Amino acid sequence: MHNFDLSLDRITKVEGSASLEVRVKNNKVEHVHLKITEFKRFFTQSIEVKPIITAPQLLARICGTCSNAHLLCSIEACERALGIKPTAQTILLRLLTIYGLMIRDHALHLYLFVMPDIYNKDAFLDFDENDPEQHQLLHDAFAIKAAGNQLATIIAGRSIHAIHPTIGGFLHFPKQEEINKTIKQLQETRPAVLRLIKIFADLPWRFDRKTDYLAIVPERFGFLNGPIRTSYGETIPEEKFRDLLEHVVLPYSQASAYKHKERPYLVGALARLNLAKDKLHHKTQRDAADYLKLFPSTNIYHNNLAQAIEILHSIDDALEILTTTKFKPESLIKGSYKANVGVGVIEAPRGTLYHKIEIDDEGKIIKGEVIVPTGQNQVNMEEDIWKLVDELLPTHTKEEIVKEIEKLIRAYDPCMSCAAHFLKVNWQ
Amino acid sequence: MTKNTSMTKNTSTKKLKIGWFSFSCCEDNTIVMTELLNDYWQEWKKIFDFKHARVLKSKNEWDNFDIAFIEGAIASATQIEMVKKIRNCSKKLVAIGACAVQGLPAGQRNSFTPSQQAEIAFLLERFKALPKVLKVSEVVKVDIQVPGCPMDHKNFLQVVNNLIKELQNK
Numbered sequence: 091m092h093n094f095d096l097s098l099d100r101i102t103k104v105e106g107s108a109s110l111e112v113r114v115k116n117n118k119v120e121h122v123h124l125k126i127t128e129f130k131r132f133f134t135q136s137i138e139v140k141p142i143i144t145a146p147q148l149l150a151r152i153c154g155t156c157s158n159a160h161l162l163c164s165i166e167a168c169e170r171a172l173g174i175k176p177t178a179q180t181i182l183l184r185l186l187t188i189y190g191l192m193i194r195d196h197a198l199h200l201y202l203f204v205m206p207d208i209y210n211k212d213a214f215l216d217f218d219e220n221d222p223e224q225h226q227l228l229h230d231a232f233a234i235k236a237a238g239n240q241l242a243t244i245i246a247g248r249s250i251h252a253i254h255p256t257i258g259g260f261l262h263f264p265k266q267e268e269i270n271k272t273i274k275q276l277q278e279t280r281p282a283v284l285r286l287i288k289i290f291a292d293l294p295w296r297f298d299r300k301t302d303y304l305a306i307v308p309e310r311f312g313f314l315n316g317p318i319r320t321s322y323g324e325t326i327p328e329e330k331f332r333d334l335l336e337h338v339v340l341p342y343s344q345a346s347a348y349k350h351k352e353r354p355y356l357v358g359a360l361a362r363l364n365l366a367k368d369k370l371h372h373k374t375q376r377d378a379a380d381y382l383k384l385f386p387s388t389n390i391y392h393n394n395l396a397q398a399i400e401i402l403h404s405i406d407d408a409l410e411i412l413t414t415t416k417f418k419p420e421s422l423i424k425g426s427y428k429a430n431v432g433v434g435v436i437e438a439p440r441g442t443l444y445h446k447i448e449i450d451d452e453g454k455i456i457k458g459e460v461i462v463p464t465g466q467n468q469v470n471m472e473e474d475i476w477k478l479v480d481e482l483l484p485t486h487t488k489e490e491i492v493k494e495i496e497k498l499i500r501a502y503d504p505c506m507s508c509a510a511h512f513l514k515v516n517w518q
Numbered sequence: 519m520t521k522n523t524s525m526t527k528n529t530s531t532k533k534l535k536i537g538w539f540s541f542s543c544c545e546d547n548t549i550v551m552t553e554l555l556n557d558y559w560q561e562w563k564k565i566f567d568f569k570h571a572r573v574l575k576s577k578n579e580w581d582n583f584d585i586a587f588i589e590g591a592i593a594s595a596t597q598i599e600m601v602k603k604i605r606n607c608s609k610k611l612v613a614i615g616a617c618a619v620q621g622l623p624a625g626q627r628n629s630f631t632p633s634q635q636a637e638i639a640f641l642l643e644r645f646k647a648l649p650k651v652l653k654v655s656e657v658v659k660v661d662i663q664v665p666g667c668p669m670d671h672k673n674f675l676q677v678v679n680n681l682i683k684e685l686q687n688k
Contacts, residue, residue, distance in 0.1 A: 130647075132630070133626075135638065138634070151667065154546030154548065202573075213574050213576075215563055232557075235553065239556060341644075
């Protein structure tokens with residue numbers, strides 16, 4: 091008969107700081123508390139009264155790894171508040187910026203965080219260069235990450251806290267020689283991504299729990315624009331996204347959590363592929379056809395596979411844009427100040443990201459609100475852990491259960507840095 | 519971020535013991551480090567023994583670090599104790615990034631208006647946060663600072679190169 095309190099002080103190989111507490115009594119789980127332990131940095135308060143132009147760069151500092159997602163989402167919210175419509179070229183440059191992020195960030199997660207669990211290693215850098223298979227993985231990992239980094243750098247200036255994207259357009263435009271170098275690098279990386287997809291498709295890891303999910307479903311699978319679709323079959327315009335979510339206070343966690351229709355739900359790559367695999371680039375659909383048959387999936391470990399497929403899509407669509415577009419300098423589009431509210435919704439690597447900004451008629455910020463993917467996944471993660479532990483209790487030791495819990499949490503690719511830094515705002 | 523700096527040749531078989539720690543921040547410097555791995559992972563595998571780096575490994579050890587890198591500002595009494603513990607077992611302590619070096623933007627609540635302070639007070643109390651967020655040098659002696667948001671990777675590599683020379687020649 092199991093009776094114990096299981097405590098993980100700090101979960102490793104994830105972004106940011108979180109701990110977990112599971113209470114088991116008479117072989118049954120009594121509670122699961124996933125505690126996001128990052129200290130709040132109160133970004134939504136700090137932008138108050140500041141000019142709207144300061145919001146995107148400041149809000150990008152919410153998170154190091156997803157900084158360019160926050161930057162693009164905030165720019166979208168600000169442009170809608172100012173009545174700005176970006177040019178066709180700006181939209182393409184933003185797509186390339188998010189593709190650079192997806193390639194870099196998904197590869198970091200899949201190789202450095204998840205791969206050690208597959209090969210029973212403590213760290214990815216412990217992989218053996220003298221073993222041909224592990225040698226290949228080491229080289230693949232850093233080649234893919236470098237390609238994403240290169241793409242983001244030529245388009246956005248930096249892969250972390252980018253400096254070129256701004257309200258109304260871009261401050262710098264890529265040179266053709268940089269584009270040519272990047273095309274070559276992306277093309278050379280593609281076979282490594284196909285190897286990565288196969289690894290995660292062949293992996294026998296399974297944990298199934300039917301849950302709700304939602305994501306932006308654009309015409310061009312590009313993470314930036316389009317209505318929100320849910321697993322209920324609903325289609326909601328971006329500006330109504332906030333109406334979908336119910337805020338849940340978890341007194342043990344520094345982060346805000348959310349439900350939809352009083353039920354937990356999932357966001358992220360798995361949700362995106364469950365809802366929109368037919369929107370992927372045609373080359374991705376061709377070369378990942380066998381693996382795409384696995385979606386829609388209820389297996390949370392297919393979030394890893396979905397991320398690997400999204401890397402391929404990001405490379406394929408980036409190559410199409412880079413090889414068919416001649417970029418030229420454009421002036422920034424100016425908006426007009428009036429009392430208004432703007433909403434930005436994009437797909438960040440870990441799921442749907444929401445920024446809202448309210449300004450006065452001088453362009454000063456009255457209020458801001460940010461809802462991040464990890465906050466939306468938190469209740470779903472807890473329910474998964476609950477079910478997982480209940481299932482494992484009869485046959486597994488406490489140490490084995492801890493290992494399985496960490497694997498499951500990593501499959502969500504949570505970002506605690508994002509999740510913790512807001513105070514709930516009650517919009518009137 | 520592209521390779522433009524050669525690492526110092528490893529003249530010794532003894533690896534440098536590294537601690538990598540994150541406090542209150544967005545962890546952008548950790549991401550810079552993981553991006554530098556794209557170019558330097560083979561050299562770093564030979565030179566560095568990452569004893570404590572939660573982003574890279576699960577079995578983290580407290581040891582006598584040759585170099586401890588700290589990113590992030592200090593937001594709680596527990597974090598103060600942790601930074602002191604790191605200082606006591608590190609030959610060199612390097613503060614990286616704006617939050618560690620200047621305390622910002624993690625410490626932007628330090629300059630909130632009284633009404634904003636009142637709005638967040640219950641959360642500071644609930645999670646036992648310090649009344650004022652601190653930069654690392656307000657808590658312990660810092661040997662080297664690498665500013666920037668995120669830190670500049672060329673400056674970081676220069677600091678690392680200099681430390682390798684200094685520590686391996688001892």
